[in-house]
Amino acid sequence: MRPRALAWLLLGPVAVWNLVFFMLPVAVMVGRSFDAHGLSLVHYRNLFTTGLYVSVMLTTFETSVLVTAGCLLLGYPVAYLLATSGPRARTVMLVLVLLPYWLDYIVRSYSWMVLLGRMGLVNRALIDLGVVPEPLPILYTRWSVTVGMIQILLPLTVLTLYSAMLRIDQGLLHAAAAHGASPSASFRRVFFPLSLPGVYGACLLTFVTSLGFYITPALLGGRKDTMISQLIVTVSTDMLDWSLASAVSVVLLVVSLLIVVVYNRFFSIDRLWGGSA
Template sequence: MSGIAAAVAPGSTEASYFARAERKEALSFALLAVPGLVVIGLLLIVPVGWLFVLSFIGKDGGVSLENYARLAQPVYVITFVTTFQIAGIVTVGSILLGYPVAYLLSQLSPRAAAICMIFVILPFWTSVLVRTYAWLVLLQRRGLINSWLVGLGIINEPIPLVNNFIGTTIGMLHVLLPFMILPLYSNMKTIDTDYLKAASSCGASPMRAFWDVFFPLSRPGLFAGTVLVFILSLGFYLTPALLGGGRVSMWSMQIATNVSTYSNWGAASALGVLLLVVTIAILAALNKVFRVDKLYGGR
């Protein structure tokens, strides 16, 4: 009996040693995460929580649902619909323009891709304000684009491209397009080309191999780009304010108006909370559509 105990003891000691080492490592990682979690808590959770509390405070200082009831007014309904229309169009436009660019970059040599990538990230070297004013100059009634169109005989007289839906969409699409290209390119570079070769060896055409093999593997990048562009579109303020000329009302502009003009923090908070809830719901729906968790080994 003592011999059996002696034989088991070394193994038990070794198992307990590794168990303690794993617990120690887990504790170390947890301690390293504490500063980050504290920062997230102070800069995100606390402000959002306070925003939620303010949304239930009425003008008289008491608890009330009047701020949420006000959101049913036509001006807010129209603004809500307009915001999601523009965000959806900008997101779809970014996919249609960004996916081919990212695919082309992923097929180039590393040197050529690095050179072309400069033109993708070049807009980040200038501020959004400068880029928006540049579009204001290009799109105005006597701007470069209208002058070209009239000069080529495509149109007889200048068409309104600013202070409307069109100019706002063009400006936002230009600003947000890199946020679609970069995650797509990063994901596409990790796709093994041997999969496409294997599909071709099985008789699949290049187009069939792309849609059945390459495109499904690029869904994580497509999901990341879609989320980035869509969320940023929902909260965009500067570009719609300048190119929309006050005629295109976005959700963020209504929040700013309630704070700066009316000092109504309760209504502004209710607008922010509603936007946050709807955004989270849409993100959950996008996750279901792209099924990214499946691609990363989820169950």
């Protein structure tokens, strides 16, 4: 068989699957968002003039930026250790990174409530140690949402960074050392620049995933920490206004796609998946 034909054959099933179960429903959703007894932009006008959706969208972006930054700061050192340590230590660390990933989102979000609540572990420890006289209001804040989401998304960030770092040629580091570079200099001038495509890719994946979060902000957030998915659920299941819900979803989808396109233009995320720069 010619390689081209083989490629199409291999791609076939997933293409059909995506077409039927993803592209088609998305098309229906887009169609619905323009429908008000005929073609109309009324739902979009609603969406942009009500104020509610725009402000919640901004909250969503703010939270996602915070979460992405947090994941990167905490995840980079872990990924670096993973990429540079021996096989035994690496296996142990990988299991530790993956273990929380296999736990359900809701269970993990509930665990944060146990930790951060008024009578939670953190507050009790602080009071018993005499650090604070009264429980601190840490649950139901932007902070608690961010912490919960970072913990949930961290494995994704770490694994993306790690897989990019694995492709860095260790020979280059040895060469740097052989030419007298200190470990910190070889990290700064060789390893870190080469790991940047991984950083860009990890940031993008983490950011876009956090845009769609629903359970964690609903359970750990206060009234001003609402994210756009929560509103989409309210509009579609409580108000049964599926056209408006579709319009909000389309805006979220378009914004996410725009981010990917613009991002790709500057950082060329193809490199993350092994493409050449």
